[in-house]
Amino acid sequence: MDNLSAFDMIGPVMIGPSSSHTAGAVRIGNLAKEIVNNEYQEIKIYFHGSFKETYKGHGTDRAIIGGLLGYKTDDPNIKDSLKTAAEMGIKVEFFPIKLENVHPNTVKLEITDVDGVNTTITASSVGGGKIVVTRLNNTELNLKGEYYTLITFHQDQPGLIAKISEILNIYNLNIAEMQVLRERKGHQATAIINLDHEIEDQILSLIRGIPGIKTSKLIKPLN
Numbered sequence: 001m002d003n004l005s006a007f008d009m010i011g012p013v014m015i016g017p018s019s020s021h022t023a024g025a026v027r028i029g030n031l032a033k034e035i036v037n038n039e040y041q042e043i044k045i046y047f048h049g050s051f052k053e054t055y056k057g058h059g060t061d062r063a064i065i066g067g068l069l070g071y072k073t074d075d076p077n078i079k080d081s082l083k084t085a086a087e088m089g090i091k092v093e094f095f096p097i098k099l100e101n102v103h104p105n106t107v108k109l110e111i112t113d114v115d116g117v118n119t120t121i122t123a124s125s126v127g128g129g130k131i132v133v134t135r136l137n138n139t140e141l142n143l144k145g146e147y148y149t150l151i152t153f154h155q156d157q158p159g160l161i162a163k164i165s166e167i168l169n170i171y172n173l174n175i176a177e178m179q180v181l182r183e184r185k186g187h188q189a190t191a192i193i194n195l196d197h198e199i200e201d202q203i204l205s206l207i208r209g210i211p212g213i214k215t216s217k218l219i220k221p222l223n
Contacts, residue, residue, distance in 0.1 A: 022063045024125025025051075026078065027222055028107060029067015031133060031145045032121050034219045038113035040090045043068065046097035049104035051125075061094055064107065072223065073129065102134065139181060139190045145222035147176055147194035150204075155212040156182045156189040163210050164191065171203050188214075 045064055047055050055061050059078070065085050066078035077084070085092050099106055103124035111119045122135035133143040136151070143149060154160055161180060168175060174196045182189035199207075199218055208216055 022059050022078075023073045023129040024105065024127075024131050025060045025063035025107070026067040026071065026073045027129060027131045027145065028109075028123045028125060028133075029064045030070070030072070030222050031067075031123065031131065031143070031219070032109055032111065032119075033068050033070060034145075034222075035121060035133075035136065035217060036111050036113055036119050037217065038115060038117070040068065040085075040111060041114050041116070042091040042093075042112040043085075044093050044095065044110040046095045046108040046110070048097050048099045048102060048106040048108070051105050051107055052096045055094070060107075064109075065092060068111075106134075136190075138183075141179065141181070141190070141192050143192065143219070145219070147196070147221055148198045149219040149221075150191070150193040150195060150199060150207070150216065151219065152191045152193075152207070152216040153214045154189055154191065154210075155214070156184075156186050157212050160210060160212050161191060164193070164207055167203060167206050167210075168193075168195070171200075173197055173199065173203070 043065070045061070047060070051060055062078055062081045066075065066081035069081055069084060071078050071081065082092065097108060099108065099122070102122070103126055105125040107123060109121045109123070111121070113119070120137050121133055123131055123133040125131050131145065134140060136143070152164065165175070175193055176196055177194040179192045180189060198220070204216065204218060207213065
């Protein structure tokens with residue numbers, strides 16, 4: 001009988017032995033790929049809790065990198081993802097970490113893209129392949145990859161959110177959920193807007209042109 005790896009045990013729907021530690025990890029990588037939206041130069045991965053204790057046996061390391069490379073949960077190439085990343089010239093490192101007030105299956109990603117832009121993402125695999133991003137850079141949020149999500153980083157000022165909503169209304173884009181956060185009054189704020197439909201590039205350009213918006217990201221839902 002041939003030797004089986006952790007990635008050969010479940011079958012075609014999910015590669016790996018655990019929906020939380022492998023499938024969920026792949027989906028965290030998938031969502032991080034959407035957020036960064038660029039090629040990678042360096043990826044540092046910090047495992048907390050049960051991820052830290054079992055990531056090698058459950059293949060969580062390969063699952064996270066596979067997700068970042070764009071593989072889906074049933075892709076057999078996941079098991080070779082570390083080798084593939086190395087061949088692409090991506091520097092990958094893994095570290096243990098202890099985080100406060102987070103789910104046991106939590107990972108912190110520090111990603112540097114080829115343009116030198118740094119993105120820090122903290123995310124948890126909460127069971128059954130479901131995930132949630134709880135922090136993006138210095139901003140707390142609740143991003144599950146279930147909607148088209150518009151994220152804006154902007155100056156906290158009166159009327160800006162109304163201008164975003166007006167543009168979305170003109171183009172008949174329905175807001176499913178919205179969360180607006182700020183560091184403090186008059187300083188940087190973040191809007192997380194979940195939409196029922198994708199935003200076309202021309203609409204994104206209008207939103208990005210609103211005075212006070214520093215940058216924005218459109219994140220597509222996970223399959």
